[in-house]
Amino acid sequence: MTVVRFVSHDGKTHAVPVEEGQSLMQVATNNAVPGIDGDCGGEAACGTCHVIVDPQWSECVGPPGADEEEMLAMNPEREPTSRLSCQMVVSDVWDGLSVRLPEFQM
Amino acid sequence: MTALRTVIVGASHAGAQLAASLRQEGWDGEIVLVGDESPVPYQRPPLSKAYLAGKSAFEELEIRSAEFYDKRKISLLDARVEAIDHSAGHLTLSSGQSLAYDHLALCTGARPRRLLVPGAHLSGVCYLRTAMDVDLIRAAAQPGSVAVIVGGGYIGLEVAASLRALGLDVTVLEATERVLERVTAPEVSAFFQRVHQEEGVSIRTGALVEAFTGETKVREVLLSNGEAVPADLVIVGIGVEPNTELAASAGLEVDNGIVIDDRARTSDRNIVAAGDCTSRYMASYGGRVRLECVPSAGEQAKVAAATISGKSKEIAALPWFWSDQYDVKLQIAGLNTGFDEVVLSGDPKLDRDFTCFYLRQGELIAADCVNRPRDFVVSKRLLTQASRGVGRAELTSAVSDAGA
Numbered sequence: 378m379t380v381v382r383f384v385s386h387d388g389k390t391h392a393v394p395v396e397e398g399q400s401l402m403q404v405a406t407n408n409a410v411p412g413i414d415g416d417c418g419g420e421a422a423c424g425t426c427h428v429i430v431d432p433q434w435s436e437c438v439g440p441p442g443a444d445e446e447e448m449l450a451m452n453p454e455r456e457p458t459s460r461l462s463c464q465m466v467v468s469d470v471w472d473g474l475s476v477r478l479p480e481f482q483m
Numbered sequence: 484m485t486a487l488r489t490v491i492v493g494a495s496h497a498g499a500q501l502a503a504s505l506r507q508e509g510w511d512g513e514i515v516l517v518g519d520e521s522p523v524p525y526q527r528p529p530l531s532k533a534y535l536a537g538k539s540a541f542e543e544l545e546i547r548s549a550e551f552y553d554k555r556k557i558s559l560l561d562a563r564v565e566a567i568d569h570s571a572g573h574l575t576l577s578s579g580q581s582l583a584y585d586h587l588a589l590c591t592g593a594r595p596r597r598l599l600v601p602g603a604h605l606s607g608v609c610y611l612r613t614a615m616d617v618d619l620i621r622a623a624a625q626p627g628s629v630a631v632i633v634g635g636g637y638i639g640l641e642v643a644a645s646l647r648a649l650g651l652d653v654t655v656l657e658a659t660e661r662v663l664e665r666v667t668a669p670e671v672s673a674f675f676q677r678v679h680q681e682e683g684v685s686i687r688t689g690a691l692v693e694a695f696t697g698e699t700k701v702r703e704v705l706l707s708n709g710e711a712v713p714a715d716l717v718i719v720g721i722g723v724e725p726n727t728e729l730a731a732s733a734g735l736e737v738d739n740g741i742v743i744d745d746r747a748r749t750s751d752r753n754i755v756a757a758g759d760c761t762s763r764y765m766a767s768y769g770g771r772v773r774l775e776c777v778p779s780a781g782e783q784a785k786v787a788a789a790t791i792s793g794k795s796k797e798i799a800a801l802p803w804f805w806s807d808q809y810d811v812k813l814q815i816a817g818l819n820t821g822f823d824e825v826v827l828s829g830d831p832k833l834d835r836d837f838t839c840f841y842l843r844q845g846e847l848i849a850a851d852c853v854n855r856p857r858d859f860v861v862s863k864r865l866l867t868q869a870s871r872g873v874g875r876a877e878l879t880s881a882v883s884d885a886g887a
Contacts, residue, residue: 407550422814424860
């Protein structure tokens, strides 16, 4: 079983089982991970599913796409490994992946 | 002691979020989410976009999986509520059964406004609110057939774009002098009119529909100037009306929506409401406002859940909206009600990316961002964080080519 960890701003960890092919935002909302809203349902339109990927995993997970980058660019909590989780499609090789949540979503 | 029960009437975006948020708030009583549409709450925004264009399957629309509700002991009840007896604390369902509650939340949403003209009953005259509505439209939308859309608002224009993608011949009939007349500046209306024309849609403004004609199926749309527009399929998108009957008959205050306060409480402090069915006083707009959008439904639902849980949260988020048409992604921050000045960044007459900032008495109140996510993010932040108004100078420094 592939497990991804969401670490909230106050340090609480939510370990969640994931299935290949799901979006990471969908995984978070299906498991009630606090701090991920996903208001637009996965269109990269709202920026409310921002996560910061553990730098050790950033190469494996990959960089944001062009539209996603535009949404992240002006976010004050942007970090080098920031992604919108709605644009991250889960892969089986992500077992052990850890992502951090920003203090505020958009 | 038996557990307290919250009944949520309406299982779309607001209802689904309210149920989820109750559990996040730690509310451990029973939750019954009553809906009359689909076994599992689904997303409506993609209906007129990806779902109509055939790019996503129904299963992909689920807001959360069925297991989510199951695991958190949220019961999904397929039923219609006919009446509220608040003094007795129970609802009457259309089956005749009654359902008792301790806490009640109304998330009854809105329904498409009907166009009451002769021939409105003909087959092929459609509305768009539910997935079932879209299934009907898709079944009738054969490539090469002729679709007439009544209403040049967001729904009408999104449907036009999706039907063009399916290869239909599309005409939009707008009663006023420009599309999006109620919601945007003339510059933005002109932009969308140009884009749709470039994509092969015929847009007719000042076009008043008098009747639909045909034997059993619609064949023509008759206009007030006597013209007959041929049609194999008609989609009417002339706005929505809030579903307030249940609330009104229970004696709750209704004013273009179920009136709620900043904690999502109705005029009966023991009943909360959230979503498109509500109207709320917003000081910055000088009156009660009824918002029709998913982000607002979600925000109100979260606050309603906190209120039921005995916590104190207030509805505060800035309203925002989005629309996808062809390669155009529009993101709107704030409400432009009462604007008296616009500042443009980019050229809406030539390009497919620009931002229209709306100002009222010299201060930023909203922004329509077309393929400009950066401007959207900046505008949303300026509008949310400014403890005082953001003037033109500050706007120009935040967005380098605004007003250039």
